[in-house]
Amino acid sequence: MGDESEWIKLPIDQKCEHKLWKARLNGYEEAVKLFQRIEDEKSPEWGKYLGLIKKFVTDSNAIAQLKGLEAALSFVGNAHFAGKTAGEVVSGVVTKVFNQPKARAKELGTEICLMYMEIEKAEVVQDELLKGLDNKNPKIVVACLEALRKALRSEAKKWQERKEALEAIETLTKNPKLENGDYGDLVRALKKVVGKDANVMLVALAAKCLAALASGLRKKFGTYAGQVAPTILEKFKEKKPQVVQALQEAIDAIFLTTTLQNLSEDVLSVMDNKNPSIKQQASLFLARSFRHCTQATLPKSILKPFCAALLKQVNDSAPEVRDAAFEALGTAMKVVGEKAVNPFLADLDKLKLDKIKESADKVELPGGKKGSGGGAGDKKPASKAPAPAEAPPKSSGPPKKSQAAASSKASSGPPKKGKAAAAGGGKAKKTSDNKEVIETELSPEASEELASRVLPASCLQQLDSSNWKERLASMEEFQRAVETMDKVEMPCQALVRMLAKKPGWKETNFQVMQMKLRVVTLIAQRGQFSKTSASVVLDGLVDKVGDVKCGGNAKEGLTAIGEACSLPWTAEQVVSMVFAQKNPKNQAESLNWLANAMKEFGFAGINVKGFINNVKTALGATNPAIRTAAIALLGVMHLYMGAPLRIFFEDEKPALLAQIDAEIEKGQSPPAPVRFTRKAGTDEDGDEGEEQDEDGGGGAGHDIMDLLPRTDISEKITCDLVSKIDDKNWKIRKEGLDEVAAVISEAKFITSNIGDLSLSLKGRLGDSNKMLVQQTLTILQQLAIAMGPGLKHHVKSLGIPVITVMGDIKPNLRMAALTTVQAWVEQTGMKDWLEGEDLSEELKKENPFLRQEVLSWLAEKLPTLRTVPVDLMLCVPPLYACLEDRNGDVRKKAQDALPTFMMHLGFEKMSKAAGKLKPASKDQVLAMLEKARAVMPAKPAAPAKAGGGKGSAETSRAPSGSSSRSQPASEDSVDSKPEAKKVRGGGGGGAAAKKGAAGKKPPAKGAKDEEDKTGPIFVLIPNAKEQRIKEEKQLKILKWNFMTPRDEYLEQLKTQMSTCFAKWLQDELFHFDFQRHVKAIGVMIERLESESDATISCLDLILKWFTLRFFDTNTTVLMKVLEYLKLLFTMLNRENYHLTEYEANSFVPYLILKVGESKDVVRKDVRAILTMLCKIHPASKVFPFLMEGTKSKNSKQRAECLEELGCLIEGYGMNVCQPTPAKSLKEIAIHIGDRDTSVRNAALNTVVAVYNACGDQVYKLIGNLSEKDMSMLEERIKRSAKKTAAAPSKPSATERPQREHPPNPNGTFLRKPAQEDPNKLNQARQNSQQQHHHHSESSHPSIPKEFQLDLDMIEMDQSRVCEMPDLVQHKLDELLEPIMIPEPKMHSVSPHFDDLHNSTSSTINYVISQVASGDINTSIQALAQIDEVLRQEDKAEVMSGHIDQFLIATFMQLRLIYSTHMADDRLDKKDIIKLYSCIIGNMLSLFSMESLAREASMGVLKDLMHGVITLMLDSRVEDIEDGQQLIRSVNLLVIRVLEKSDQTNMISALLVLLQDSLVTTAGPPTFSELVMKCLWRMIRFLPETIDTINLDRILLDVHNFMKVFPKEKLKQLKSDVPHRTLKTLLHTLCKLTGPKILDHLSMIENRNESELEAHLRRVVKHSGNLSGLKSDRGTEKTGLYTEDRMSKAKVSDILSEIFKKIGSKENTKEGLTELYEFKQKYSDADLEPFLKYTSQFFQSYVERGLRMIESEREGKARIQTSTAVISCTYATEACNSSPLSSLHLQLGGGGGEDDPQQQRPAISSLLSSKPPVASSTDMLHSKLSQLKESREMYQQEHNNAHSHSPTHGHTRSASPAANLDDLKKRLERIKSNRQ
DSSP states (O other), X not given: OHHHHHHXXXXXXXXXXXXXXXXXXXXXXXXXXXXXXXXXXXXGGGGGXXXXXXXXXXXXXXXXXHHHHHHHHHHHXXXXXXXXXXXXXXXXXXXXXXXXXXXXXXXXXXXXXXXXXXXXXXXXXXXHHHHXXXXXXXXXXXXXHHHHHHHHHHHHHHHHHHHHHHHHHHHHTTSSSOOOSOOHHHHHHHHHHHHHOSOHHHHHHHHHHHHHHXXXXXXXXXXXXXXXXXXXXXXGGOOXXXXXXHHHHHHHHHHTTSOHHHHHHHHHHHXXXXXXXXXXXXXXXXXXXXXXXXXXXXXXXXXXXXXXXXXXXXXXXXXXXXXXXXXXXXXXXXXXXXXXXXXXXXXXOHHHHHHHHHHHHHOOOGGGOOOSSSGGGGTSXXXXXXXXXXXXXXXXXXXXXXXXXXXXXXXXXXXXXXXXXXXXXXXXXXXXXXXXOOOOOOOHHHHHHHHHHHSOHHHHHHTTOSSHHHHHHHHHHHHHHHHHSOTTTOOHHHHHHXXXXXXXXXXXXXXXXXXXXXXXXXXXXXXXXXXXXXXXXXXHHHHHTTOTTTHHHHHHHHHHHHHHHXXXXXXXXXXXXXXXXXXXXXXXXXXXXXXXXXXXXXXXXXXXXXXXXXHHHHHTOSSHHHHHHHHHHHHHHHHHHOHHHHHTTTTSOHHHHHHHHHHHHHOOSOOXXXXXXXXXXXXXXXXXXXXXXXXSSSOTTOOHHHHSOOBOOGGGSOHHHHHHXXXXXXXXXXXXXXXXXXXXXXXXXXXXXXXXXXXHHHHHXXXXXXXXXXXXXXXXXXXXXXXXXXXXXXXXXXXXXXXXHTXXXXXXHHXXXXXXXXXXXXXXXXXXHHSSSHHHHHHHSOOHHHHHXXXXXXXXXXXXXXXXXXXXXXXXXXXXXXXXXXSHHHHHHHHHHHHHHHHHHOHHHHHHHHTTSOHHHHHHHHHHHHHHHHTOOOOOOOOOOTTTTHHHHHGGGSOTTOSOSOOOSSTHXXXXXXXXXXXXXXXXXXXXXXXXXXXXXXXXXXHHHHHHTTSOSBOXXXXXXXXXXXXHHTTSSOOSOOSSOOHHHHHHHHHHHHTTBOXXXXXXXXXXXXXXXXXXXXXXHHTTTTTHHHHHHTXXXXXXXXXXXXXXXXHHHHHHHHHHHHHHHHHHHHTTOOOOHHHHHHHHHHHHHGGGOSXXXXXXXXXXXXXXXXXXXXXXXXXXXXXXXXXXXXXXHHHHHHHHHHXXXXXXXXXXXXXXXXXXXXXXXXXXXXXXXXXHHHHHHHHHXXXXXXXXXXXXXXXXXXXXHHHHHHHHHHHHHHHHHHSOOOOOGGGGGGXXXXXXXXXXXXXXXXXXXXGGHHXXXXXXXXXXXXXXXXXXXXXXXXGOOOHHHHHHOOSOOOOOOOOOOOOGGGGGSOOOOOSSOOOOXXXXXXXXXXXXHHHHHHHHHHHTOSSHHHHHHHHHHHHHHHHSTTTGGGGTTOHHHHHHHXXXXXXXXXXXXXXXXXXXXXXXXXXXXXXXXHHHHHTTSHHHHTTOOHHHHHHHHHHHHHHHTOHHHHHSTTHHHHHHHXXXXXXXXXXXXXXXXXXXXXXXXXXXXXXXXXXXXXXXHHHHHHHHHHHHHHHHHTTTSOHHHHHHHHXXXXXXXXXXXXXXXXXXXXXXXXXXXHHHHHHHHGGGGGGGOTTOTTGGGOHHXXXXXXXXXXXXXXXXXXXXXXGOTXXXXXXXXXXXXXXXXXXXXXXXXXXXXXXXXXXXXXXHHHHHHOTTOOOHHHHTXXXXXXXXXXHXXXXXXXXXXTTOOOOOOTTTOOOOTTTTTSOSSSOGGGGSXXXXXXXXXXXXXXXXXXXXXXXXXXXXXXXXXXXXXXXXXXXHHHHHHHHHHXXXXXXSSSSHHHHHHHOHHHHHHHHHHHHHHHHHHHO
């Protein structure tokens, strides 16, 4: 029993492999039951037994083996992937079961074999049974024979069943038309029979079913065509005629449901098959397919690869293959014409070419129609030809180079020719306009004869005269004749040959040559100009293109020839001719002409490869003009080709490459073509070998990737290279991979033929060496760029294995795999990835990493697709399995993917699929489906049809660098379909051709549209934006926050825009054609200035729409968006508009996404916009967005964000770092260890910027770094220091007064930052500080010179009388009036107070913003102004609503002092003390008014307390003169803040601050002690405040504190005081509220898990036995003493402790407080024994301290004592010489004892020269007129000998009223004199 107790509790799978046979037997029995219970055949439970089944059947114990066989049979019959075990299990059955004596065992073994055959593992079973026949044991042989017999009988039975089923299907599908539906399962079943069934009769039957199904469904079958076509083509290996015929019928029927282009990849893939039958049937299929094609449906882009494949078969050893290839090529020639096919047959010998033509003659097209170009059709001579020389060429051989081969667009019959075909046209307009003019070369005699018919005799006679004037007169006659000549009658070739007559193009007189070139242009424009004619004149034109006088005419002639003969042909001729010359001027000008021509004609048909070679030649020229022209041409080509173009020039020298890049960056988008080739048609001539674009050269619909020359690298993928890649030694494998990378890199762009490389690379994806896997993924990414769309052929063989790598355990490999897949999908699209079972098989793998990545990828890609293959349904079961995965991340990703699956498959299908799940799982999944249904995105809109043609649909396949793929031919092509159709068709050359089909209606409609567009584009609706903000805050609408924009966001934005956007503009903005977006943005740019107010009112919506564009991939739109944003932000800055939080949060995060864009030009624009953003939104609020951007997976984005953070810190100082510098710097410093070099450098630069701002403190801020990272940082800082030392000297001090505004690095708070270059701000700040230190008062930097009034000069100036304008009279009474604060639009206020508006809010905002200034004097001035308002109780209420704002500015200034000013040895510490004094004075004033003090929020109070406590602990302050007094004044401030603030906010702030201080070990330990002392004081207030505090919130904060510091963790701290403090707080709360406290836990989630609730229950339970807080009174060192009478010894001990504190330097204030409280409780206590031995000074000090505390407790504010508060009096006046002691206000006449009734004087008492009690008439007026005057009066008093007091301090305190009276008199006197 002992043994049994060990294994009985084990899981089933562990029992099955236990060493005890009884355990195994029990395990097998339980396994049988388990296998019968599992309903899902794909349940993960099966996976546990996958490796155990062989052990089941080979068990050494006979009894256990019998049960194991039963379990194995059950497994094979139920598990989905049981087939994987077939080989090993059947082998085990043969060797270990068939030799058993028990018949039952053999029966079970045979049943297992048959079951494997049931699940289609017949071949594996047969192989193993056949092996068993060779066994020496006769029992095994007999058993194997019996099993084979049964298997054969079973198979025959199954064949019969399948035959019956197929016959039933054939009957059902014979209907002529079938209803639409999901036939996916049926198609897959038939495909399986065709591909795998061994019975050929069934194969034929299944093929017939497929044919019938295709015929019945027609075009609806097209979605399944790609699935079955490859299988049918492969099955052509069967030679039985019955099967072949059925397969032919099936593939032909399938072809009619789709297009040849869709089947091209499948057909081409079997053309190289080793089986001749497959090659033969593939060619025959093409021949049959070509018969159903026309010129339009069989363009050269499709025909070219087929011809290449067929040419290989023409040379095949098998005659049947050759004959089939001849037939296919002949059929193609018949359909599209000999001229279109001949270019592909150039390498064939005449014999084979004749064979093809013979085949073409035999071809009969459907309906008895003949082909448009082949056969007899070309042999008919033109009717009524004027000369035999102009007959069309014979078709017996390929055309000459000069003769272009193009076919007519019509395929209905041979073209009809006009009367004068050779002359270039006839009356048959359709034919003449659409047919290329074909001419043979004329002899000189024939040319002269034809010319004499149309030219005057005198003209011909004088053409070769030796007198230039006669030649000129002849040319004038020539020109007049051409201008009046009829187009039909103009013999173009004859005329240009006359022009070439001696002296021809060697003409020496420039006037004659200019005329000659002009006549060439006219002939090309007006006549039917052929390439033969062009060849006559091109050489002469090219020779003159560089001529100074004739070059312009030569270029016009070239352009006219381009219009007549197509630009691609003309350009190719010109370039080849000019580079055969050695004239650098001609070469440069030819390239310049070509660059301009490309812009005018577009890029369609250009021979890229030829031009690239010529451009490379030009780049290497010694003449700089040629190089410049070549670089300019590259810039134009880049507009159309994008990034792929640059790859060809990466080998150029760096300097040249930099010039190329600079040229490339100039361009944005290609212009719309303005010229078109007059001939039209879908095909270009045969010499070009490329497809002419439909719109005549506009580039629309032409895939740039097809233009790129590609190299076939299959020959370089040698057997040796493949063996290297597959070698056992990893170093050799790596060497092989390096060679592959080099081959691809060298080739630049390659074809899809890579030989055996795909298999080798697939093997390396599973390499045990992860480094090689990484390298393979890099090669595959390289392959994606190099191969382009041809990558589709390798999706199944290489793409799917990459997905497997996404499940690797290493994150870097997963990331690399995902990047590779994304790169492939860009080229291939998603269709090939979703087809088949491959993706679903990947999802079935129980790998959490793989499932997460694949589901995340699908969730991203599926919403972008309009249609998906039906095979996506196969992914649904594994998706449901993922919803119940053990891994939480997998479940989350599966839930995110559900809506994206549903958008394509529909709710019904997915819910039906859920019906197969277990009941529990089904309910759960259905609930999730309902949720997904609510957020299901809509399918993307269909692509544009009008104007874009196929181009609009292909736009998504553009390479990332391509600026534009589908530019419309003209704007008309966008507006109306008829016009668009006309343009695409070619339309001829004239205006009539352009109007043609459009008629008059579209122009009228266009005119109406234009009329509608004249109104405003934005509607200004008052408070509309505020309403939107309100609705979003109330969650009535979706918050603008998403990873990718979903449909509901688009619909919401449309709804919001409909009220304030012009309808036509909204239609354009949401149009599916990106060109319409560009157009709309253009209009918005035009109206930006005229509709600026309306733009601002709709700004939130405009910015939201732009965020959507950031998710587009079209560079043209993106560049236009960035252009608008730059103009918009400039306008907002000019209008002094500040972005609201709502606007910034909706826009900035998405803008930062684009900072990681791969294109430099985009990144530069985004960085520029971010810089501008800081002018309209505080930099401190932009900072967190950038911090979030550093977490991106995109290394470029991380690097750019870090660089931008560094710029912000350089420009605005450390206070820009939010939420705190320490937290921000720690996150930034992490990136120093990033694997990306650019990220590391950016992080280092940013930390160096911090070092420059705060010195060595940076090491404390960044936290712990690794040794390697720290060494890098130190090295970078050293280098930075050297650069700084070498920097030029700073500006002299005399430059400083020229600036009106002091530099303000921290001025981003609620106002725009300084306009200076941010990089210069720190330097400017340092300059101002140095100058402030050295300047006298007369050059005070903070007073603008406008205010530096010289009253003496004004009084003495009686020589002239001038009008003195009345000063602006501001009334402080207005501040009390209720005002509307305009939230969205906050105009910053000019620092020139004369220009200030009467907006109170703006004034306060401005003054508060200056509190945080980096300039000490600016900050003091601002504090003085605020103090003046706070001191007047009737005016102080205007600060309401600005308290948080003011406090934030204050603690920002405290941080600045602590981190910067105190560390700056150049600053006078007395100035710092003055600034501290002003801050503390303001705070005391503020916190004496309870109504204002209670407005301070929790977060602000936390930061404020952090700032003042840090100040109290700053040892540097103590070392400064009067620093101790400053610390004591801070003590008083802390008490005031604790008493007057909102008690809930205060307690919460202290709890959070305590938590932070305990978590962070960087700060001093005494910090947390002081925080706890503040908490104790708050606890003492609780009996009075318990009814006013929000107990729920406080308990939530305590709960959060206890989550971070549970009881056990709290006890582990060095000090037990935090634990006791928390205990005291809770005990006090329980005592005051009783059991009701448990009702205040409503804000805590999962309260049952909260440690707080348990603690409170314990306290409440025992509270009845407690008589107070006895247990905690020892924790309060400030004195929570019992009410009982104490013994004298106890009293003595307590008082001794208190007086020790009073006498100590650190705890004097605390001691005085405890003494006061002790006296209150024990009034009869005798203090005499403790005071009698002390000095008189100490006794006075104690008495004064107690009085001060008493007055404070009684609510008497504004106490100023020599030992407590340092006044800010004279802060800005006593700038450089007065000691701090002179600032202490000695109250009570002579400075003796303090008078508690005396109020603290105002900070600005001397700034304004007013007595403390006098009320100012105007805060602003006082600053205008009195800053300068107060300083001058001080100077007079200082210099005069009639002072009333022996000290300056007394003089100052006694004379303000007199000074004010004197000032007023002087001003009145001046005013009266001026009048």
